[in-house]
Amino acid sequence: VKVTKETVAENRTHLVQAAARLIREKGVDGVGVAEICQAAGLTHGALYAQFPSKEALAAAAFDEAFEHSFSKLTASAQKNGASLKSYLDFLISARQRDNIIGCPLTASASDIARRDEALSSSFAEGFERMVDAIEAVLGRNNGELGSRDRALTIVAAEIGAIAVARAIAKSKPALSNRVLTAAHRVLGSLEGEQAPSRSAKRRKT
Amino acid sequence: VKVTKETVAENRTHLVQAAARLIREKGVDGVGVAEICQAAGLTHGALYAQFPSKEALAAAAFDEAFEHSFSKLTASAQKNGASLKSYLDFLISARQRDNIIGCPLTASASDIARRDEALSSSFAEGFERMVDAIEAVLGRNNGELGSRDRALTIVAAEIGAIAVARAIAKSKPALSNRVLTAAHRVLGSLEGEQAPSRSAKRRKT
């Protein structure tokens, strides 16, 4: 049944969004194409009119999920002043841990290493964007630690903290919460002192 | 073919070790029972004389891998003085990233959340042991951050750093290395100052 161009685009969007949600929830191997297509309101055969394979859909879903998550992050952080604390409030929280359609970085970190290079590239790009965003709100000095090193560590640590918190949520919920609050507090301490801004310097002289 | 009790025990060990290696490498879903049994020198049917299911073997493999990895960690760290740096040298390195039979915490963090509670418990136990080991070598004071919070964060961050380094190794090897060195340096800064020991106090008075 041929459909309008509009419908084609809508169907593709539904497909990608359904894939993003289900893959985040169950993993790439944990969800079938039939289930994804059904969630998108289509039959499983329809997928192959839009994508050459399940893996290609997964890559598109990953990009989509990252875009969505990143825009929510920056919106939330900027509303609250774009400080390191505002980012951490969003990223390291029970809400993020329990969120079905949360950040794809945290959902599939250890999965990615075993998949196509396309997914590795997607992941790396998303990771770098996140690191850039964090670095932008860090002070320049923190002992001998540069802002880039701290930003890289904060993002990697956030990913680890959420992954751990999710992994142990079933068996040790209290410890899971503790990991989140500890990581939030400790990573927050890496903000560093802001080097005097140019306007502040000018005021002094 | 009935075999001696010794052989039974050996076969079981081979089975668990092969499973630990292959699951770490390919993930629980990425490796089949036939492949595991073949690697252990058995046919696939033999598994069910020892374990009720693949998932049960996976749990045993996880415990085994953790035990093995933890004993190597403590041995290596104690040889080098059991400081935070000696732990980080072992845990956050290219060697650890590329190691096939590395720490199971890092291999399957994001996998665990989607599996049985048995695996979640195993993971939580391993995580806590690691946190205890790290906390034992931390100084008591580091600004307002308690040693428990810092230890929890260091282990979670280590897991995240290795997961990220593995995920992006294929597409951005330089960035992968940078994540490791950054995490090593920044987490090392969380060691904290040692509160004066009792003997030192006594010397003062």
Add this chain to the structure above:
DNA sequence: TGTACATCAGTGAACGCGCGTTCACTGATGTAC
């Protein structure tokens, strides 16, 4: 604007395949005597 028809997104049955698991069978082990 109205008509004829080529296009192609979507359908759903069917495909081969590999999976985890089962089971009748084998034959050396380990035990009872």
Add this chain to the structure above:
DNA sequence: TGTACATCAGTGAACGCGCGTTCACTGATGTAC
């Protein structure tokens, strides 16, 4: 110690199942005239 036999770890064919993918077909769309 020697013999008879029950045990059961291991074998490998077979099972049902769900997977990703293919394909002949459908029928509304969108275009050519």
